[in-house]
Amino acid sequence: MSPRLRAILLRLVQAIPVVIGVVVISFVLTRALPGDPAVYFAGAAADEESIAQIRTSMGLDKPLPIQFLQYVADLLQGDFGQSVYSGQPVAEDLANRLPASLELTLTALILSCAIAIPIGVLAAKNPGSFVDQLCRILVTAGVSLPTFFTGILLIYVFYYLLGLAPSPLGRLDFLYIEPDNVTGFYLIDALIAGDWETWFASLKQLILPAITLALFTLAPIARMTRAAMLSALSSDFIRTARAAGLSDHKVTYGYAFRNALLPIITTLGMVFSFSLGANVLVEKVFAWPGIGSYAVEALVVSDYAAVQGFVLAMALLFVTLNLVIDLTYSVIDPRIGFDTK
């Protein structure tokens, strides 16, 4: 077994206690929420008897430890439980909604990287220049404009006034049928099905929410790129490289940028995980059937199974994400040994 594979396996094993902890904590925390889901789901006109029936059917009449064991037993069989709020099995909800959120978040991140990283690099190379000022404006605007505001503003200008954007009706306009589910990413599934019309339709739906989210995620990435590049450019090895007469391009991108990449990747990981959970507002504004709005709705009505399922799915996603980031580190900077951990 290669050292890298062993290291990956080791990391996965290390993730097990984390997941167990998440299972326990999410279970306890949801129970600590105020409110009685049985009463809520019985509806306004329910009497004592019908509330008791609901409580039994939700399994909430049993003592907490028994409920927990039942939950864990179901989890081990891959059963996340039934969401009362959406009326669907939680696993199905997550399978439908996680790809929607991932597609939006990833598109937004690619977009914001494509803008933020070049701007950050150029700003660092020419401090005080026009690009530097532009970078500063973008960063300030990105941080200070809340996403729901940018979202509504974009809808107002590009959909309502100019009529350039399609109706903000979610992932696909009602004229289209969603492509056959393979990955859950409409852009990819439409490609697999070879249906270009649906591909363009879902791309059009994706543009405005992705820009909204990109504006928001752009700020930390641009800032971090600029700062990391500044410190890399002022370090000794760059001076040496310059003194050795290497070309400006080689110095900037071959040495400085590669060294600056580590903090950028770290930030990227943080921004990704943060925005996946925090794009609730974007999802609401664009009627995007994503996981953030799902979790918030479930939380409001104390829908235990849905909240637990969401937390668990996010935990697993973060474990994977951290692993990927660590692996990327060792690719970028071979000095970071993997096998020693």
Next chain:
Amino acid sequence: MSGGALGVASLPFLKVLPAQAASGDVIVAVTGQTINSLDLHRKGTNRASYQVAVNCYDRLVSFGTKEAPGGGLSYDYTKIEPELAESWSVSDDGLKLTFKIKPDATFWDGTKVTAADVKWSFDRAVSVGGFPSVQMKAGGLVKPEQFEAIDDETFVITLEKASKLTLPDLAVPVPIVINSKVAKAHATEKDPWATEYLHKTAAGSGAFKVLKWNPGEQLVYERNDNWVGGPLPAIKRVIVREVPNPSTRRALIEKGDVQLSFNIPNKDAKELAEKLDVYSTPIENCMHCVGLNNTFEPFQDSNVRKAVAYSIPYEEIFQTAAYGRGARLWGGPDTIDSIEWPRKSPYFTDLDKAKELMAQSGFADGFSVPFSISLGLADWMEPTALLIQENLEKIGISTEIEKIPGANWRTAALVEKKLPLHLENFGGWLNTPDYYFFWAYKKGHLFNSSNYMNPEIESLVDTTLHMPMDDPQYAPKIMRMFEIAFEDLPRIPLWQPALNVAANGAKDYEFWFHRQLDIRPLKGA
């Protein structure tokens, strides 16, 4: 794929729809609510899902149609019309209702609707427990033994007590007729009423079939061309899209990309009314009111209760919290002259009078009390509470606004009934004053959040609840009830809220007491 020549029923979704939408065959409606089940009888089914019961299933009877106050159409509580039943008769003692089912009524799968289906569906509604059983009970329908299928087309209901509420209760969304053959085929020992199957698949005889349901995104209805329950709908396909953000919904309806926006905020209703067709129908038998809890000592003093009623800035609240949508419920005549309900209370804003009443009360020095509102209903409760708080301060009652999370509200306000001063908004499906009083003024009943108890009201409600409305004793008793309610003031009426719907390219929208979208009467513009 050029579908213009094909019937819409056979059309795929792609490409051809915009042209079709323009020709008025398709209506797209947006709503902020999410549909979580196709089966109203299932536990945990939310209110928004009731529209499936309305549009996809038939009842034995339905209500008529009338002009709504404030424009548009409304259902007519006073007129019971046939839906699946061709005719019906009531025995002289009122205990036996016999229904003749339309002989040509068929389910979507082509099989005949029989009395056995009706019996199975009614048995289900009274047996599954939860909300359906509670609603059936309101009409005196409690157990399967009451329902009998005499032959294929004759169905008999036997009552223990004759009630004027039985027939209207058969027209609410709960007693739907389900295709029992299909349902039974999917029933299991653990799930005898096939709730798992019907949760995801509708099996009815109604005007519309469910073509497609993506939970959390959309529901697509398609017309059932063989419907016999009423006039065939003009629209062939209706797409209900869920759009959580009200600003987005507003942009969509203003642009005309959707034809109907259901249940829009009061503010949008007011502003859109200048450009589009906006229907703001006051919700029948429903009112927003201030609850004064009888367990809180100062509120046991009649002068304090009246002082509160005279201190409320009604008009300001109506304009700020309701944007003038709905109906005013204050400044009415001193004497009760009709059985109209909700009605204007005799109170109005008069701070001098309120101060005078406070001075005469046992609490001339004032007192302080928490003022509870629900976070789930904060859109109208918060501005209302702030305005009332300001005026109460002027008559010596200091309040602190306490916001209770939505999931806790029902327990605190309605079950434990422990909130001294709070806002409340009960609305009854069956539109008679006695029904409202039954829920909101009788001791221990759920919506009596004020712990109100008056022996005369108790007996008046009991006698009028099942009494026919044309009984000569009915009106005097009801008016007496109003008199006591306005004198005792456990609930101070504020206004009757409105259900707002904006249309841009759709017409003949009809308001229903269940506050869900009935797509059957809709027409393209």
